[in-house]
Amino acid sequence: MARTITMLQAINEALDQEMARDSSVIVMGEDVVGGSGAEGEMDAWGGPLGVTKGLYAKYGDRLLDTPITESAFIGAAVGAAASGLRPVAELMFSDFVGVCFDQIYNQAAKFRYMFGGRAETPVVVRTMYGAGLRAAAQHSQSPYSIFTHVPGLKCVMPVTPYDAKGLLIQAIRDNDPVIFFEHKGLYETEGEVPEQSYSIPFGEANVVREGNDVSIISLGLMVHRSLEAAETLAGEGIQCEVVDLRTTSPLDEDTVLESAENTGRVVVVDEAPPRCSIATDISALVAQHAFDALEAPITLVTAPHTPVPFAGVLEDQYMPDAARIAAAVRRVAGYAQ
Amino acid sequence: MSASDLRALVMPKWGLTMTEAVVVKWLVDEGADVELGAELVDVETEKILSAVESPASGALRWRAAEGSTIPVGGLLGVIADADVPDDAIVGFAATFEAEFTPETEAVAGEGPLPQYVEVNGRSLRYLKLGEGGEPVVLVHGFGGDLNNWLFNHEALSAQRAVYALDLPGHGESSTNVGDGTLATLAQAVADFMDALELPAAHLVGHSLGGAIAAELAGTAPDRVRSLSLIASVGLGRELLAGFLDGFVTARRRRQIKPVLEALFADPALVTRRLVNDVLQYKRLDGVEDALGAIARNLVADGQQTVSIRECLATYPGPTLVIWGAADQIVPASHAGGLPERTHVEVIEAVGHMPMMEASARVNQVLAAQFEGRLTA
Numbered sequence: 001m002a003r004t005i006t007m008l009q010a011i012n013e014a015l016d017q018e019m020a021r022d023s024s025v026i027v028m029g030e031d032v033v034g035g036s037g038a039e040g041e042m043d044a045w046g047g048p049l050g051v052t053k054g055l056y057a058k059y060g061d062r063l064l065d066t067p068i069t070e071s072a073f074i075g076a077a078v079g080a081a082a083s084g085l086r087p088v089a090e091l092m093f094s095d096f097v098g099v100c101f102d103q104i105y106n107q108a109a110k111f112r113y114m115f116g117g118r119a120e121t122p123v124v125v126r127t128m129y130g131a132g133l134r135a136a137a138q139h140s141q142s143p144y145s146i147f148t149h150v151p152g153l154k155c156v157m158p159v160t161p162y163d164a165k166g167l168l169i170q171a172i173r174d175n176d177p178v179i180f181f182e183h184k185g186l187y188e189t190e191g192e193v194p195e196q197s198y199s200i201p202f203g204e205a206n207v208v209r210e211g212n213d214v215s216i217i218s219l220g221l222m223v224h225r226s227l228e229a230a231e232t233l234a235g236e237g238i239q240c241e242v243v244d245l246r247t248t249s250p251l252d253e254d255t256v257l258e259s260a261e262n263t264g265r266v267v268v269v270d271e272a273p274p275r276c277s278i279a280t281d282i283s284a285l286v287a288q289h290a291f292d293a294l295e296a297p298i299t300l301v302t303a304p305h306t307p308v309p310f311a312g313v314l315e316d317q318y319m320p321d322a323a324r325i326a327a328a329v330r331r332v333a334g335y336a337q
Numbered sequence: 338m339s340a341s342d343l344r345a346l347v348m349p350k351w352g353l354t355m356t357e358a359v360v361v362k363w364l365v366d367e368g369a370d371v372e373l374g375a376e377l378v379d380v381e382t383e384k385i386l387s388a389v390e391s392p393a394s395g396a397l398r399w400r401a402a403e404g405s406t407i408p409v410g411g412l413l414g415v416i417a418d419a420d421v422p423d424d425a426i427v428g429f430a431a432t433f434e435a436e437f438t439p440e441t442e443a444v445a446g447e448g449p450l451p452q453y454v455e456v457n458g459r460s461l462r463y464l465k466l467g468e469g470g471e472p473v474v475l476v477h478g479f480g481g482d483l484n485n486w487l488f489n490h491e492a493l494s495a496q497r498a499v500y501a502l503d504l505p506g507h508g509e510s511s512t513n514v515g516d517g518t519l520a521t522l523a524q525a526v527a528d529f530m531d532a533l534e535l536p537a538a539h540l541v542g543h544s545l546g547g548a549i550a551a552e553l554a555g556t557a558p559d560r561v562r563s564l565s566l567i568a569s570v571g572l573g574r575e576l577l578a579g580f581l582d583g584f585v586t587a588r589r590r591r592q593i594k595p596v597l598e599a600l601f602a603d604p605a606l607v608t609r610r611l612v613n614d615v616l617q618y619k620r621l622d623g624v625e626d627a628l629g630a631i632a633r634n635l636v637a638d639g640q641q642t643v644s645i646r647e648c649l650a651t652y653p654g655p656t657l658v659i660w661g662a663a664d665q666i667v668p669a670s671h672a673g674g675l676p677e678r679t680h681v682e683v684i685e686a687v688g689h690m691p692m693m694e695a696s697a698r699v700n701q702v703l704a705a706q707f708e709g710r711l712t713a
Contacts, residue, residue: 001509198620201588
């Protein structure tokens with residue numbers, strides 16, 4: 001039976017249900033237990049935001065607090081996965097991937113290929129991304145295109161609590177390494193989520209709004225802003241189709257192309273900087289395979305090619321918002337060859 | 338229809354959460370003569386696109402604009418004789434709209450909600466509408482749930498209590514289907530009736546639900562006041578090749594959509610929302626196994642392996658069989674060769690879901706069945 005919970009609760013519930021179902025599932029990372037030596041609740045805070053709260057009381061030492069050395073514990077998680085466990089490692093901020101990138105992209109991503117399909121690495125790296133929380137340049141990035149570029153990694157970006165639970169359960173059951181991106185600005189988003197366990201297959205984009213005038217292809221937090229823009233534009237007589245990619249690897253090319261062919265006008269909205277990004281990748285896909293259907297230039301709405309600013313007024317300018325998305329859609333909708 | 342007899346065509350309420358819908362397309366010109374039950378206009382909620390049928394015979398004298406959003410109970414059109422003066426029509430519409438108060442969202446949410454009952458270690462979800470009279474139990478088909486009766490449940494409950502349940506392995510009931518046989522599922526329906534203290538009821542079953550209802554009528558005829566089978570399985574060997582397998586194994590929108598489209602004569606009825614609802618259900622842990630177990634008991638080598646003809650031969654009560662002539666899943670020819678006292682209703686240009694595709698007609702026939710007004 002479905003009830004309304006937050007994305008944070010949905011992620012917690014997915015971890016809880018998979019740990020209950022499968023004793024090989026373990027959780028590791030900085031402060032995932034949060035043992036402070038204090039009594040009661042304070043003794044297991046469950047990570048900086050409380051995402052893993054309550055799990056220590058149920059599963060004890062299947063949750064491991066690690067030192068602040070991503071290189072060591074991400075490496076340990078990859079090794080544990082290669083030798084039979086299903087670790088869910090928490091890389092607190094995806095910005096920190098630099099110190100453990102070898103373990104992810106040159107080890108975990110390669111094992112299946114280098115050992116002739118005989119090695120599996122069922123590791124999940126849960127990690128926060130995204131700007132908007134005044135966390136400055138080293139804690140606000142959206143580096144998912146770096147991971148998407150690497151064959152052998154699967155990249156997941158839930159937008160709703162329903163998707164967060166089903167995609168995380170799929171990630172844990174998947175036999176390949178999965179990077180699970182959680183936007184800091186979405187943890188408190190509420191939505192209906194079934195109490196039962198369920199899994200959503202990767203590579204299935206979600207058409208979150210139907211429309212015949214302009215396609216907005218988007219991901220992560222930007223899906224919410226795209227929907228906001230679409231609502232405004234509907235009042236002006238422009239009907240937008242909003243596609244949430246859900247996973248960037250595997251990528252649901254068919255749904256993107258179907259939408260592009262239907263509307264002939266495409267706007268891609270991405271929170272990350274524009275060079276070598278998901279936005280440019282989607283743009284190339286549409287240009288290659290739906291060129292004949294296009295009625296207007298593909299238009300990208302992205303962050304500028306700069307680090308995320310710390311000054312609040314600049315950070316707000318940095319992130320695409322509904323007004324910028326709506327302005328881009330109006331240009332594309334009104335474009336005549 | 339007399340000159341003073343003007344009938345309002347109003348927005349129906351399909352399901353608990355519906356508050357309004359958009360007028361998509363009129364199927365009949367203004368001024369045209371229409372028959373009772375004729376499809377007049379396509380309207381669309383966020384869940385479903387369906388036609389609204391005429392509540393009377395006469396001329397369609399006034400129509401709400403295409404593209405407009407009309408609340409539940411609001412005025413869609415006016416039906417009257419051709420000789421009623423235009424200003425009487427306009428006045429009728431104006432008075433209706435002036436006196437109409439749409440139900441608010443808060444009120445809409447206060448309607449009856451589905452409940453859960455614990456039966457033999459299983460939790461079964463059901464929705465009860467209406468009170469009194471001889472009770473009716475609606476049994477959905479393979480992969481369906483109580484929402485399949487969206488266009489029927491409220492209409493049928495005007496005179497009596499009508500229960501729609503989710504079978505084991507379906508909707509929000511427990512996924513445990515035991516051995517998945519008709520006997521087990523029929524027992525689950527009997528247990529459900531026990532739990533709700535229904536010694537006997539009119540049973541209506543669609544597709545798999547038809548076979549379940551017939552099984553119960555055959556084994557416990559005293560519990561079944563009348564039997565109504567809609568596009569039932571168990572009356573012949575043919576079944577659309579690959580349908581059950583396709584339904585059981587599909588995990589993605591592109592896989593399930595063609596399967597669902599085969600259910601309807603008009604594939605446009607399969608909206609994205611319908612596809613998403615089915616996928617959400619199918620993604621739940623245990624559902625694929627439950628459906629697989631039921632499917633294995635229904636078909637082998639692409640042919641149906643169960644028969645309810647013996648049950649129908651021995652069941653002494655009133656029996657009604659409804660079929661869509663354009664059913665691609667189970668052919669309407671299976672309605673042949675039934676006991677003579679069976680009332681058979683075959684509806685043209687309708688697929689495997691007559692209760693959705695021709696709800697007005699199906700509701701009329703079912704009401705007549707419950708009231709003992711049908712003859713063979």
